[in-house]
Amino acid sequence: MSILIPPAEGLYDELLLASGDARPHVKGLADWLRKTGAARFERKRAEADLLFRRSGITFSVYGDAEGAERLIPFDIVPRVIPAAEWQSLVAGLKQRITALNRFIHDIYHDHEIIKAGVIPAEQVFANEMYQVAMQGIDLHRGLYTHIGGIDLVRNNDGNWHVLEDNLRTPSGVSYMLENRKMMMRLFPELFARHAVAPVDQYPSLLLETLRDASPVDNPTVVVLTPGRYNSAYFEHAFLAREMGVELVEGADLFVRDDYVWMRTTRGPQRVDVIYRRLDDAFLDPLAFRPDSMLGVPGLLAAYRLGNVVITNAIGNGVADDKSIYPYVPDMVRFYLGEEPILHNVPTWMCRKPDDLKYVLDHLPELVVKETQGAGGYGMLIGPRATREEIADFRKRIEAKPEGYIAQPTLSLSTCPTFVEEGIAPRHIDLRPFVLTGKDIRIVPGGLTRVALRKGSLVVNSSQGGGTKDTWILEARDAVADR
Amino acid sequence: MKIAIEHNTAWHDESGARSVTQLLRLTPRDSARQRVLAWDLALPCQATRGTDPYGNVQHVLTLDAPRQDVTLTARGVVEIDPNAEEGDDGLNPLLFLRTSGLTQADGAIGDLADNFRMPHLSRDALRALMMTVSSEVKLEAGTFSGRTAAEALARHAGTCHDQAHVFLACARLLGVPARYVSGYVHGIEANRVTSHGWTEAYVHGRWHTFDVAYRLDRATTHLKLAIGMDYLDACPVRGVRFGRARERLSAHTLIEQAQQANQ
Missing domain, CATH: 2.60.40.2250 (Immunoglobulin-like)
Incomplete structure (x- = not known):
């Protein structure tokens, strides 16, 4: 008997139509899921757990006892996106990241978008994430976001929406790569039957992107990590190893004569590009948080002179802040003169009195987020919240309206997922990674996160989410060429 | 001079x-x-x-x-014109509405600031705020303590830096751009130069000096070295x-x- 449980009514399922038939592009996969018994899936999942643990792919959760590490649950049912749909997402992502880069350049230079009245000045300049240090600094190629992670969700009408932009230190790409390796190892027969676009070129494209960020010929690139207690340390080490560059901590670098040097056994070596995986506030204890033991004293001065490239740039936080998010479609229109291909989720800004009133009147049906929160900690999901939670959030919003935005509760699409009750629909999102150097490149795939609890909409790994392999199917003619 | x-x-x-x-x-x-x-x-x-x-x-x-x-x-x-005020330095005043580590407000700072809340804050109101901060936080001699504005107010005593931070936290809460200034003053206490910290607030379209430690609402013998969000930016x-x-x-x-x- 098949263990494939049909999707709930009114939801968009990535694999099955409302009729229970498979969508045309995943017929083969659905047949395979129906034919394969639960015992085999269980065996394969145990195998995957063991392999992941052995290769050290773990994730530490903030707030856990020190050192406690968890596996991010890996689900063995892939999510699949057809070629044509991916092409349109790619066009939308390129457009959005281009506009965001133009915006960040603009707010640190001529402020055209503010002068034009599209975005209020105080939204930008009085934003805690605005970095005065970036004013008037000209970056190579005018690039701020070399590595972007754009979170997308599909609503029950089948349309895609951008949930948020991650322009600082987006993480998760190592799961995209490792999940693929795992799937190919567990189920090689699936890859013989499906034309799945490869993702393993990501590390070399990343290295090319980092090199493109520097005006220097053959630049020295390093990955700067906050250290092994960071939740994404595994990924930092993984990417450095895959790119064949040094993984360093702040103490391994120093600034002399306005250049950045790395301590090596053969003496100091000049560093040209720092792929940093720590926040602005920790980069330089002389310029930002003085108690940061993670950064490099004097780094900001060297950076401002153009003697080192930091990716992503300092000060990007003002552009991916949730209070700026509602303006991104306007940025696309303003800088590119185009209509946005990717849509935002409709958003109420609590700093506006009318929006605030609406939000306070409709809390039980809305999702409310802190403008600067990340990781799903500071949010309220109205329909799922208790009366006390709603009352508590109301107080927080009233005390600091400008700190919150609200959105309608989206019915995120579901994807069949191997759980206790069988292969059942669970809500998912998608984070593709956008690399910008000489050109914009997007590896066909991304991080698909899945909320493993039935009905849950929170996919964050810090809140019990899991991950899936993401398949982008190649167009038929592309397959014929191989 | x-x-x-x-x-x-x-x-x-x-x-x-x-x-x-x-x-x-x-x-x-x-x-x-x-x-x-x-x-x-x-x-x-x-x-x-x-x-x-x-x-x-x-x-x-x-x-x-x-x-x-x-x-x-x-x-x-350095030659100083004691009667002149600073000109425009080209920095957007809105930048100085942000908070910083040392000027983060807490409930007590919010309560203090609330006494001065009004639609358009005048220079007089800021002068009154300065006087209030000066009496709420008694001036102590000494080097920078590392305390935040909230900690200084809770102690009811602090150095010129601490007093400046409390003033900055209040002014920004009230929607007035305000910034820290480090430098020297000459001959206020004795006939000598001392290292000092004070503030500037942006009202009526320009920056005005507010020196909480010496209860001055204009610069006199102040020699400016640097400005910033707080002591750490300008020290x-x-x-x-x-x-x-x-x-x-x-x-x-x-x-x-x-x-x-x-x-």
């Missing part, structure tokens, strides 16, 4: 630090109020001159070899050192203060 300054910063370090990096904001700039006639920095090794995010002149000094005694000397002559010397412990960063930030300032 002309002010002659010799500002020595000296420290003694027996920790055997592997390297020390100092950020110096010890060089004044010309402005509507002040003209630098001569200025010289004597440093233990070469450092290049640059500009920091707020337009202050800065030098980054890295000492690789361990040294026990380090001395920095800033020496010069004359800010340093970090790396220790030897297992060749890992065991460091803490040291904030050095001028030992003396003689005319």
Whole structure:
């Protein structure tokens, strides 16, 4: 008997139509899921757990006892996106990241978008994430976001929406790569039957992107990590190893004569590009948080002179802040003169009195987020919240309206997922990674996160989410060429 | 009036630090109020001159070899027009509505600020705020304590830096852009130059001086070195050192203060 449980009514399922038939592009996969018994899936999942643990792919959760590490649950049912749909997402992502880069350049230079009245000045300049240090600094190629992670969700009408932009230190790409390796190892027969676009070129494209960020010929690139207690340390080490560059901590670098040097056994070596995986506030204890033991004293001065490239740039936080998010479609229109291909989720800004009133009147049906929160900690999901939670959030919003935005509760699409009750629909999102150097490149795939609890909409790994392999199917003619 | 300054910063370090990096904001700039006639920095090794995010002149000094005694000397002559106010320095005032680590408000600061809440804050209201902060936080002599504005208000006592931070936290809560200024004053307490910290707030389309420690609502014999969000952005010397412990960063930030300032 098949263990494939049909999707709930009114939801968009990535694999099955409302009729229970498979969508045309995943017929083969659905047949395979129906034919394969639960015992085999269980065996394969145990195998995957063991392999992941052995290769050290773990994730530490903030707030856990020190050192406690968890596996991010890996689900063995892939999510699949057809070629044509991916092409349109790619066009939308390129457009959005281009506009965001133009915006960040603009707010640190001529402020055209503010002068034009599209975005209020105080939204930008009085934003805690605005970095005065970036004013008037000209970056190579005018690039701020070399590595972007754009979170997308599909609503029950089948349309895609951008949930948020991650322009600082987006993480998760190592799961995209490792999940693929795992799937190919567990189920090689699936890859013989499906034309799945490869993702393993990501590390070399990343290295090319980092090199493109520097005006220097053959630049020295390093990955700067906050250290092994960071939740994404595994990924930092993984990417450095895959790119064949040094993984360093702040103490391994120093600034002399306005250049950045790395301590090596053969003496100091000049560093040209720092792929940093720590926040602005920790980069330089002389310029930002003085108690940061993670950064490099004097780094900001060297950076401002153009003697080192930091990716992503300092000060990007003002552009991916949730209070700026509602303006991104306007940025696309303003800088590119185009209509946005990717849509935002409709958003109420609590700093506006009318929006605030609406939000306070409709809390039980809305999702409310802190403008600067990340990781799903500071949010309220109205329909799922208790009366006390709603009352508590109301107080927080009233005390600091400008700190919150609200959105309608989206019915995120579901994807069949191997759980206790069988292969059942669970809500998912998608984070593709956008690399910008000489050109914009997007590896066909991304991080698909899945909320493993039935009905849950929170996919964050810090809140019990899991991950899936993401398949982008190649167009038929592309397959014929191989 | 002309002010002659010799500002020595000296420290003694027996920790055997592997390297020390100092950020110096010890060089004044010309402005509507002040003209630098001569200025010289004597440093233990070469450092290049640059500009920091707020337009202050800065030098980054890295000492690789361990040294026990380090001395920095800033020496010069500056002509000050005591009757002039500062001109526009081109920085967007809205930048100074943001908070910073040392000027984060808490409930008590919010309550203090609420006494002055009104649609358009005048210079008089800010003067009253300055007087209130000055009596709520009793002035103590001394170097920067590392305390935040909230901690200083809770103690009801603090240095000129602490008083400035409380004023800044209140002003920003009230929607008035406000910033920290570091520099020197001449002859207010005695006939000598002392290192000092005060504030500027943006009202009626321009920056006005508010010196909480001396309860002054305009600059008199103030010689400006640097501005920023708080003390750490503008202080004359800010340093970090790396220790030897297992060749890992065991460091803490040291904030050095001028030992003396003689005319």
